[in-house]
Amino acid sequence: MAHHVLDMPVSDAQVRALKIGDTVTLETVLFGIRDATLIAMFDGGRTTRFDLKGHAVVHTAPNVRKVDPRPGNSCPYEAVCIGTTTSMRVERFTRPLMQREGVRVIIGKGGMGQGTLDALRDLGGVYLAVVGGAAALETTWIESIEDVDMDDLHPESLWKFRIKGFGPLLVTMDSHGGSLHADVNAAALSRRDAILGKLGAAERTRA
């Protein structure tokens, strides 16, 4: 259960060193992506001008304020509130996102499924859990919005954030087949029958 500070982007070795139960803080750069962005990229065949190789993406669509470009930042947005959305809806995009764009780190909430776990193992990736709904806090980890692509999908654009101390995040799915989400789900299922029995709600058995 080690703590790691990762300056993005990262190498294959850095990602594979992470194990479930470890904690991670990210530095420098983070990309924001979600449903409409991924649908456009992988069902619609769109490409991005951003280089995502070795980078981290967070499942998000932020609240932003339109601003005039400032010295040193040509992006016309500043952050209002940035938080994390449920990851499971974009389950089928994990593998293509890693394969085509080289993404190594997925940040989200609620966990992802077997397809993602397989992709993390095959392609060297990791899933980091944010505390969902804690967006006011998460926003304080973001220094600025550096750039935005595919903004016709606003707010589900592809966002580039400048970050400082983004974390701690919990490694809940790793490249070695470990998934805390699957473990908790299996434990809940194993308790189900006893709990239903106590409620007098067990399945009827045929006489």
Place this chain on the structure above:
Amino acid sequence: MQLDPNEVEELAKALYVRALKLLPPDIKRGFERLSAAETDATARTILGTMVQNIAVAERTNNLLCQDTGIPIYNVTIGRNVEFDGVAMSEAIRRGCERATREHPLRSSVVHPITRKNEQSSCGIRIPIINVDFDGRDETVAIEMIPKGSGSENGSFLQMLIPADGAAAVKRFVIDRVIECGGRVCPPTIVGVGIGGTSDLCMHLAKIAATRPLGTTCADPEGAKIEAELSEAVNELGIGPQGLGGRATSFRVHVEVAATHITMNPVAVNIQCHSARRAVGLITPGGVSFI
């Protein structure tokens, strides 16, 4: 009292922003209760982060969660109130739009088929405006609920049959809570509707999910199931964010309606831990917040 549409518009705007920033006191107390009972180390850390977030949102005057939700306005009109219903609904819509543009807020609302976002938090039949009546004199109460999608996607309806009994109702709730796991942002309020027609049953589940903590189902049989299921869901070990622990839910809430002799419907609608809601009152003396 004559209801002034301008007052309604300003209140509808203020309530959206207020709901997104200030968590109701009953939910804050709910966090204290869950934190005191939690023994799992990861779960305790996660609950601590959630409580910290509530304080950060207040200190930085920011939104609790980035999900601005589907806007719902529940309007309750008392006695001796004169109002133009069409003007009132239009005023609520304008207030919702203005909150989105002027704060600004993320518009989370799209056309269901084209997926086009009007960037106004409004669309066909959205915001949802429910109108009801009560006995309060010269009072209009507006409750605003920004219903987040992570938990709204945890919505289920099953048209069970009488032979399945109440046992199947309970089993349905437990199985749906297991199925949702961490996706619905636990700790949750599990809203359960029992009875009615399919649409009423689903609506009951929403009323239950958005009812303040500390309230009980008015029907004694519903209240009994509420108590049983509240205990049961926190024995599943799903925990905050689905990462293990006791605190899967603040509470299971049940609402009931009479149903048909051939029917036994059950619905589940889940509310995430960012259980946001704000209420404003319009009286002859002006506007106040509860």
